[in-house]
Amino acid sequence: MSMLSGLSARMPSRLRRSTGAPGRGNRKLSGRILLSQLAILGLTSTIGFLLFAVAQRAQLDSEYERRALAIASTTAAEPQIRDAIAYGTGGDIVQSIAQRIQTASHASYVVVIDRNGIRHSHPLAALVGAPVEERPLAALDGQDHVGIDQGATGRSANGKAPLRGPTGDVIGEVSVGMPEKDVMGQLWRELPVFGLFAALALAVGVGASYVLARRLKRSTFGLELEEITGLLQDREAMLHGIREGVIAFDRQDRVTVVNDEARRLLGLGTALGSRLADMLPDGRLRRALDGTLTGTDLTVVTDSHCLAVNRMPVTLHGQELGAVVTVRDRTELVGLLRELDSVRGLTDALRSQQHEFSNRMHTLAGLLELGEHETAFAYAVESAGAEPALAESIRSRIGNPLMVGLVMAKTTVAAERGVRLTLTEDSELGEQPPHLDRLLTIVGNLLDNAVDAAASGGTAPARVQLSLVEEEASVTVRVADSGSGVPPEARSRIFEDGWSTRPDRGTARRGLGLALVHRLVQRHGGSIEVSEGPGAVFTVTLPVPRPAPAVAAKGAGW
Template identity: 40%
Template structure:
């Protein structure tokens, strides 16, 4: 059971609801208590100031001043104090002389007696405001002020209001405040209930420990599989991605970033924009060929986003190209073996029939016409990887009835430092040229490859005898999926060659699109591809 659970058997959303309601009740209760205290204090002060004002008006009455000087008990002073008390609603109006002897009091029997609460402060000439005291009557809020004749204090006036009056006034205000507090409490409880309902909907009713387990499982799955995973929401912002996706795509993919701002393959952007399921879509990312699958995610017919998965097919393509080269060489050798066997059979037949002269002439003809399938490269290209690649492509061309030759000005005396990059660029350019030459109208169909070393930089040129690049394709020839081949799955070779070259700081471009009289010319520059030392 989670340690954070206050009530192990109670759902977390209900705990949150109760906690929120408790907080609202506590805040409202404290607020009412604070308001009550402030109201009581304020009203006590107001009643005290009211009592002081009444006392000052009585102390300024000449009749009261004269009576206090004469120490006259009862009589006009009593009448005057009772009239003021009745008119103002005060609990009492008491007049004393300078010896604290009552001269007027609501209870006649108290006249002539000393006051029950000290009047020394008032007789000293100071006002006493809002003193809560209990004398001969009930607990009251009272104020006192001196009676002066000139500069001499001759007595004091004390006026008080019943505390119950203050309490009743406070209670009425508290009752009114409680109505608003109750409304605030109901509003807070309702808001808490709505928030609780929203929380259940957002979390799909899952408990925190279940959400934690889902998070751990998601992280384990995302970072444990060998495929790249990238998820975007309905606004095409990245919501989920794993490290493998960043590695395969060759770029940083921050969560929350708009997909349109990321440097991804146009095919990936198109797959997400269309929102349709995509299976085994080939895309280029850097030097890699990726297989992309895309699925739109929906819940209750509401689109939530798209999930893409990426698989690396680079190694497979490399092996496939190498296998194609080996197969081409094998097919060429097998064709040579069959041709050589046929010639031997012919020569054997001539000798068996006794046609010695004809056999010698036939043998002389074979000696003069028979050449190796691949012309020797001599000292033009010293690197064994480049030699093997050119021999394989030559055999492939001859098998299809075409000619592949090395330009006379080719010169590569040093070794290649990255055979994979060289094979990617040169192999794809040659394959593209062979296809163009075979589809062209000129015969014999041919391809010329030029290799020239410039320090550690290798310059490559590939020209074909085809019909040139059509005008609509010239500006987008290196985009993924753009191809003159009708069969699906093509359009990656040139894009992959350019990516591989640019990854090394070089480039591949169409130097001459060609026309009806000459084929296309592709040129590549590959810096730091050569070692600078002869092998």
């Protein structure tokens, strides 16, 4: 099944218009196939006919040799010939009997020879009484012999039978030959029949070749060889040149097309001919690829990528041929969108603080104008110490400046949305905690979800608590919110890609944060738990990686 199956019904007409009339070097595919098959059939029929003629000739030679042997055996059993040779009283008796048998059997010769090699009969009268000098008598061993003989009368099928006397001793031989012209005549009479069979077989082959050529033409939608080659080259260039993964499935959900980008994004090896169930474990990715999940731009999070998956069925003439799946890498885009959304939230918080600062300055200016200097001083001291006190409180528990900055930013954004974010008293994180990059991602996503949940409902006042505890064997992150909590029926799905109880907000795609956290935790051997409520408490535990064992110096020791 090809990716271009859906367009193939319209493609031939365009190609024919662009290709022009086929010339001698661009003969139609059906014509080429028909001519090739005709040539093959003609050649094979000719070879078969010749092989049959040779085989039939050998069979006729064998048949005429047996006939010559039968005549020789009959002649050797003639009592007059046997007595004449045994007692030397032959005279013209042997010659006359042999000529009569030769005429009756249409043999080319009937020759009677005694043990001394003297001919007693021969078609050529001059050779009667003459010895045989060319070869010794073959039948003196008492056995029958057949073969092809090239004698004085020409080429003939020969049979030799031993001539036995009254006592049973071999006293000579009888040699009979059937003329070559009889063998060839029989062969020429049989060849036309077999030639007719060969012609009928050739005609049937021609008809079958014509039907096959028409069927192939329909199967290729009228495309010629050059057009098929061009389409294949274009398809390969397109599939392996685009920065988008493409996978095609047939009606049995076997992979028929997969490009390099799809292998890279999905981690597939040799996928051609395989089924999804044999390549991928059950999960959102496999359900998106096999069509179980429906929709456009389905978001799937893997260990390395955030993907957008689309599946499109392919049909032709109302018949379903399979499906084509496109996979786009949105990892960088989703990261940028989430970062942009965070920056927008922080910008809104700073804008709100700017307004609050302006209000405070207006209040301070009014107090000074009224002459309330002591009250203005106290108000200024109180306003200036609030933010530094919060920062100092966070720094006293968290030593890493990146984590401090993240918590401060999330606290400001939460305050803008009416949520109070606090750091628990038991929190303690060093300057260089393990899994720092992963901790920043986990804490940021969990706090975003917690602030959203607390701001959208639950108990009042809206609050979020963060706990970061670094121990010798693990680092524990606990985020609790005052929201409505996780519904019991959704506890098994909250870590799936794209799952969310709220619609998308601006550019940020919902349902990715918890999925990313879950995959990060699983990849590094940690655990993540969620409470049943009220509110929601997410607890993440990451094991501290063990340091690599030191390698002893070469040659060290006592």
